[in-house]
Amino acid sequence: MFTDEEIARLRSFPKISREELIRFFTLTAADVEFIDPGRGRGPADRLGLAVQLCVLPWLGFVPADVPSAPSAAVARLSERLRISVGELARYGGREQTRSSHLQQVARYLGWRTAGELERKELDEFLLARAMEHDSPSLLFRLACEHLVSSRVIRPGVVTLLERVAAARGPLAGRLTSVIAVRRGPRRVGRPAGGQCGASRRGRAATDRPVALASRRGKPPPVWRTGQSGRRRWTRRGRPTAEDRCVTNDLNTFLTALYAAAEKRIRRSGGPRPGGRPRWRRPRRLGGRGGT
Structure with missing residues (x-):
């Protein structure tokens, strides 16, 4: 999925822009009071704690090598705290110190670990x-x-x-299993040409319920006519758990597909001229009489 170099880059500090430098590495009076309580922390610990305090909202995590933070960011913090930049090289000698500081920073900023x-x-x-x-x-x-x-x-x-x-x-x-079940096996000997698209689609539609029923060891479906006059396939008996699982997966997929289509329409500036939408909301499966 990722190479070793890419994983190492994801674990380290990236390059920082001027906007990010101003946004994330500007300490307030409350931040300075949190970093410098007055006793118990040396210059290296205070500067390292300040780096973690600013890096966590920036990256969402703090790299293990805190002294390798961007030099511009360290210089900005050292100027605010009046600490030499070289003090950061002495920070992080004990892993427990870095972990303890990260926990304190998380509590101060309202962050939490992944439970x-x-x-x-x-x-x-x-x-x-x-x-x-x-x-x-x-x-x-x-x-x-x-x-x-x-x-x-x-x-x-x-x-x-x-x-x-x-x-x-x-x-x-x-999705692969759902598509395979819905499409059914291809008919052996079906000609590649010589039929119009509507004929091939109609023929495939009549083959799928039969193939699906025979595959599951059930009696083949029968023709019924609804109130709208359209003929549809129905199955003898109630739908099984497998039928419901396939229906739920298809409904989830169609809902996500429709949401993605709406997002693309909004990004492209709306529907086509003439008022006709580019996409129609998919009809939910699993109604009466079938899956």
């Missing part, structure tokens, strides 16, 4: 986004943005990549 509830919400978010996007790098970036907006400290890169892979894998398998 069971946060992981469940992240999985649901990734599953919904995976129905719209299939790019692992895009899903990873969206997951980071979701964690920052929720004020949850980003877990390790490998852990987050495992969550992204878990969201992409089952979804692709379910």
